[in-house]
Amino acid sequence: MNVFFEEDVSKESLYKTVFSQKSEGIILSSMYYESQYFDELLKLGIPYIMFNRKHKSGGNFVEIDNHQAGYLGAKYLVSKGHKDIHFFSGELEKSTFLNRYKGFCEAMDELNTAYDSTISITKQNPELIREELEKVLSQEKRPSAIFAATDMIALTLIDCLQKMNLRIPEDIAIIGIDNTETLKHSSLNLTSIGPVEGEHLSSIAVEQLFKMIENGEMKEFQRTIPCKLYERGTV
Structure with a gap:
């Protein structure tokens, strides 16, 4: 095998x-x-x-259920008072990312929350993610929360945010998807969406x-x- x-x-x-x-x-x-x-x-x-x-x-x-994962994450962040949510995704040519993106968009539409300009599609390369994050944070209206389409993207973002001296979740909230075992550790304590x-x-x-x-x-x-x-x- x-x-x-x-x-x-x-x-x-x-x-x-x-x-x-x-x-x-x-x-x-x-x-x-x-x-x-x-x-x-x-x-x-x-x-x-x-x-x-x-x-x-x-x-x-x-x-x-990748569609459900994207949907749950968006609903959760809005329920916590976040209106400016930035979605970080991998390439939409992959069903995993495509359906997580669709779930996110569906939830945001239902909640009547704008999101057209708050989506980043990038390869899962730490340097590319860092560059995209810098662009996002340089905008006049900085997001209050980031929804990462995988825990590994979330981990890269957390590393970048901490190096910028931004506090999580005080300055910016972040969630991921996959509920990766190692990221449950108290040093990261990542809020995530995963299988039941x-x-x-x-x-x-x-x-x-x-x-x-x-x-x-x-x-x-x-x-x-x-x-x-x-x-x-x-x-």
Whole structure:
């Protein structure tokens, strides 16, 4: 069984590596929503699971309800009195970010809260995130809260904000998505949105892939896990 993440290598190299190796099964978190490589993945004829990603054509995947995550985060920040919320997202060509963005927008529309000029779309590169944050904070109207589309983006933003001597949450609030275990630590205490208690994407992906391999089962597997907000100390 092979596990491939988009951060490991370039997109082209990743798929070349995947398709050239003899594998019993694949867990893949690098699939773009309209990826040209999806058909090639199917042609391999081996069990696979897309991890918190899915292709527009469906296929096998396990994910959190990314739309719900974006929706819950926006509703929560507004409920805490924040009207100037900046949304930091990765590329919308990925279903994870696309649906989190759509959920955020839907909630803001329902709450009749403006957001058109308060969205940053950037690659998950710390330097690019830092540069974008500097632009955001240089605006005449600084946001009172930042909604990061992943905990890892939130972690980069927290590091940048602290280096600017901005206090969290006193000067600016911040939340993330994924409820990453290490960011629950008291030194960060990140408010985040993740799967409901008892549900773990990684365990589900591995267990399901082993079932497919052992049973020779090629029936389509699709599972979306509901989310909840974990309130901690950054808002």
